[in-house]
Amino acid sequence: MRNTLTPAAPGHPVAERPISSLGPSGLALPSVFPAPTAGPCRFCGTPLHVTFVDLGPSPLCQDHVRPEDFNRAEAFYDLHAYVCLSCLLVQVQDLIAPADLFPSDYAYFSSYSPSWLRHARYYTELVTARFGLGPEHLVVEVASNDGYLLQNFVEQGIPVLGIEPAENVANAARQKGINTLSQFFGLATAQEVAESCGQADLLIGNNVLAHVPDINDFVAGLAAILKPGGVLTMEFPHLLRLVTGNQFDTIYHEHFSYLSFWTVGHIFAHHGLTLFDVEELPTHGGSLRIYARHADCADPALAVTPAVPALRTCEVAAGVCDLDFYLDFAACAKETKRKLLEFLIGAKRAGKTVVGYGAPGKGNTLLNYCGIRTDFVDYTVDLNPHKQGNFLPGTRLPIYHPDRILKTRPDYLLILPWNLREEIMEQMAVIRTWGGQFVVPIPEVCVYA
Secondary structure, eight states: OOOOOOOTTTTTTTTTTOOBEEEETSOOOOOOOOOOOOOOOOOOOBBBOOEEEEEEEOOTTOBBBOOOGGTSOOOOEEEEEEEETTOOOOOEOOOHHHHHHHHHTTOGGGOHHHHHHHHHHHHHHHHHHTTTTTTSSOOOEEOTTTTTHHHHEEEEOEEEEEESHHHHHHHHHHHTTEEEEOOOOOOHHHHHHHHHHOOOOEEEEOOOOOGOOOHHHHHHHHHEEEEEEEEEEEEBBBHHHHHTOOGGGGGGOOOOEEEEEHHHHHHHHHTEEEEEEEEEEEESSSEEEEEETTTTTOOOOOOOOOOOHHHHHHHHHTTTTBHHHHHHHHHHHHHHHHHHHHHHHHHTTTOOOOEEEOOOHHHHHHHHTOOTTTTTTTEEOOOOOTTTTSSSSTTTTBBOOOOOHHHHHOOOOESGGGGHHHHHHHHGGGGGTTOEEEEEESOOOOEEE
């Protein structure tokens, strides 16, 4: 029996609409309607009743533990994702202030991923040619990080402005000659920038839409800072790929929202923006790049392409408007946890050594949810020097430079940023010389010789 939802327009809750309380097995679904709720949906305000997946208490994924703080207690927060029955937005609760999630010493720097740098350069070439960008235009990037992307426009003589809340990361961009404003983005910041610097001909936001607690204020800001004939592009992980790829580890406190194309279209339309094109990307396990403009823009070059209705049809066919699509996900996460622990228990009983590669946010969700500490994984490594010498939050795995692997010669290398599997296996191919193997945990445990 399918539990089909009929999503309402923003601002029209449907929690009282009669929806079957029986799941596909005929069992009652106590998580659907019983109080208490988790609070209102951050987009449409509907009370949240339905659990998407409960990953238990977890620390902040980028809050690495310094050696001097090793014996101090860490804060753990409930990592419980819900789905809104009205707008279908999957979301975690707003439990932590943005300044605590993205502090002045934020540890994530985009430039340490060679594949991401290549992705950024290709994007720059693509949009510059498609929209005829030149020195007379302004490119603005929200959550511009260390300038990994804007540096490509600077090389072409195109004026840029980055908006990045983490001061240390923004300073890295400034050292590259990229004008960067250290502020959280929202409507107030957008109006300030539009008045002082002008509106954007091209407005960019990569992997930021999911990171904002007040998604209405954020998207309203996008509309305010975008020039009347301007173009907005945003990239974010695709909820459809998260579900079909069992990517539960991409859920963490810094990611407030998990977005389908269907839901994003309604959020943007609510703020006067029309999605006119979309691309499906392989990044981060499967992402979308959406193209948007003001709804009243009549430029024929920005007409809605066939890709937009095609993806909407694809999502509906896949079940994004069916309750079962969301309710089945938690069981898959539990099964992956069991399989990974079974592998690690077997490896340790056989006297094998296991170390990790990477210190990404997704890795911390996986390790904490599965209860994996140094009894299973000796340590992890990362190319980012800002992470080296510290410990992963919660699990307290030490983080070293990748050279450590050459010294300890482990039997297995557990790839935590599994979306970079090919890049990491090529970089660390040397482990094969002593019989080492690679382990990828998502969508299920797989060992590569």
